[in-house]
Structures are given as structure tokens and as C-alpha cells.
Amino acid sequence: MFPNPQDALPLPPRPSLEQFRKLADDLVKACKSNDAEAIRTWAAAWVHDLVTLTGLTITNHLPVSIPGWIDMVTEFAQRHLSAGDAGARCSLAGAQYVIARSHGFENWLRFSENLDFLKNRNSAVSQFEAAADAVIAGDLHTLERLLLEHPKLARARSAREHRATLLHYVSANGVEGYRQKTPKNIVAIAELLLASGADVNAEADVYGGGATPLALVATSIHPQHAGLQTALMEKLLAHGAVIGDSDVSDCIANGQPQAADFLAKRKRSG
Numbered sequence: 001m002f003p004n005p006q007d008a009l010p011l012p013p014r015p016s017l018e019q020f021r022k023l024a025d026d027l028v029k030a031c032k033s034n035d036a037e038a039i040r041t042w043a044a045a046w047v048h049d050l051v052t053l054t055g056l057t058i059t060n061h062l063p064v065s066i067p068g069w070i071d072m073v074t075e076f077a078q079r080h081l082s083a084g085d086a087g088a089r090c091s092l093a094g095a096q097y098v099i100a101r102s103h104g105f106e107n108w109l110r111f112s113e114n115l116d117f118l119k120n121r122n123s124a125v126s127q128f129e130a131a132a133d134a135v136i137a138g139d140l141h142t143l144e145r146l147l148l149e150h151p152k153l154a155r156a157r158s159a160r161e162h163r164a165t166l167l168h169y170v171s172a173n174g175v176e177g178y179r180q181k182t183p184k185n186i187v188a189i190a191e192l193l194l195a196s197g198a199d200v201n202a203e204a205d206v207y208g209g210g211a212t213p214l215a216l217v218a219t220s221i222h223p224q225h226a227g228l229q230t231a232l233m234e235k236l237l238a239h240g241a242v243i244g245d246s247d248v249s250d251c252i253a254n255g256q257p258q259a260a261d262f263l264a265k266r267k268r269s270g
Contacts, residue, residue, distance in 0.1 A: 103160075173219060
């Protein structure tokens with residue numbers, strides 16, 4: 001159910017809190033409008049603006065789409081803003097909550113704090129976002145530079161609700177759908193992160209929580225389509241990844257029988 005980490009909307013370049021306050025005001029107006037389609041119109045304009053501003057290319061291989069985002073934001077906003085007593089309906093606080101959650105943050109306070117951090121290119125949040133982009137782009141040079149300049153990055157966590165590490169982004173699974181991509185050098189990316197001190201068994205709050213990089217790689221369609229799933233799993237296991245009790249069955253449930261067979265054999269061999 002939306003919102004979840006995979007469906008989160010991207011942030012525009014150089015986002016400002018004032019922009020989002022205006023956006024929340026517009027949502028309140030749409031909510032109070034007599035036009036039954038006003039909230040959908042608001043959601044469609046917002047999503048299209050974000051895609052244009054970020055320059056995202058939404059392909060069929062990604063688990064998100066522009067129509068899907070519009071539908072999910074519309075339904076979530078309608079459901080949340082109509083909840084409670086009459087005094088709570090179409091409230092500014094409710095509109096702000098819808099925007100924050102749609103971007104993958106727990107609430108407006110966490111969202112606004114994140115925007116403040118992003119103003120500073122040297123902040124931990126800005127560093128993490130730049131590194132996450134480098135991971136999915138396969139930009140080994142930029143990632144190496146960031147890790148050298150900021151050694152704590154290897155174990156840092158996203159400010160978003162899922163609290164994923166950079167190593168989780170290697171899996172192209174569970175995190176923001178528009179970032180679920182597997183570059184050709186993803187094994188080298190993983191090796192760099194692990195050599196820089198990444199926790200191979202770190203857990204992210206996706207799919208109910210407790211998701212490790214190995215579990216996410218093993219159930220991810222993107223590295224499998226790229227022909228790199230087994231190599232990635234081998235790399236993680238070589239660095240001490242632990243095969244979870246449900247990892248094999250989760251692979252089967254997610255249509256990854258080859259990964260299930262690989263993990264089952266490794267588990268039996270000890």
C-alpha cells in the first residue's frame with residue numbers, strides 16, 4: 001500500500017521548503033474545491049513537474065510509472081485528507097503529511113529537516129544522496145572520491161524511512177523505485193563499498209523490516225536480468241553475508257528459482 005519506500009517520489013533539484021509549503025497550500029485548496037477531480041489534477045501536475053525537473057527516464061523495467069504515481073498520490077491524499085472529524089479534513093497539516101510521506105519520509109518535520117540538510121552540499125544527507133546516485137549510475141570514480149572524502153559514508157543510512165545503506169542500493173530492490181537500476185559494473189561498486197567498511201549484514205526497513213543486502217539481491221529482478229545476480233551474491237557471501245532463514249523461500253516466492261538454488265547449495269555446504 002502506498003506510500004512505501006519503493007513508490008517514493010523523487011526530490012527536485014535544489015528543493016526548498018517554501019516550494020513545498022506552496023504545494024501543500026495548493027493541495028488544501030484542491031481538497032476544499034467542489035471539483036471532484038481537483039486532487040487528481042493537483043497530483044498529476046506535481047508528478048509531471050517532478051519528472052521534468054529531475055530529468056528522470058521512467059522505463060518499463062522500473063517498478064514505478066507516472067500514471068501509477070498519480071493514482072497512488074491521488075488515492076492517498078483523498079483517503080488521508082478526508083479522515084477524522086470535520087475540523088481535521090483538508091487541513092494544512094494533513095496536506096504536509098501527504099507530501100512528506102509521498103517522498104518517503106515519516107512526517108513533515110523529518111522531511112523539512114532533510115530539505116535543510118540538502119542545502120549544504122557537505123552535509124551527511126547530501127553526501128549520501130550523491131553516493132546513492134553514483135551507485136545506480138555505476139559511477140565508480142565519483143563513489144570512490146566520496147568514500148575517500150567521507151569515510152563514514154560506507155555505513156551511513158538514508159534519511160528516508162527505509163534507512164537503507166548504500167550497499168542496499170546495490171540490490172536495486174526495496175529502495176526508491178526510480179533508483180532500482182543495475183549498472184554493468186555493479187559488482188565492482190559492491191566491492192568498493194565493502195572494502196570501504198560497509199556492513200554486509202546491515203538491515204533496512206523494507207518489506208516489513210530486517211532486509212539485508214544479500215536477501216534483496218537474491219530476490220531482485222534487476223541484477224538477475226543483467227546477468228549479475230550470482231556474482232553479486234558471491235561477492236556478498238565472500239565478505240561474510242549471512243543467509244537468512246527465509247531467504248531461500250523468499251527467492252522462490254519472488255520468482256527467483258536460480259537464486260534460491262544457489263543459496264540453498266551454499267547453505268548446505270556451510
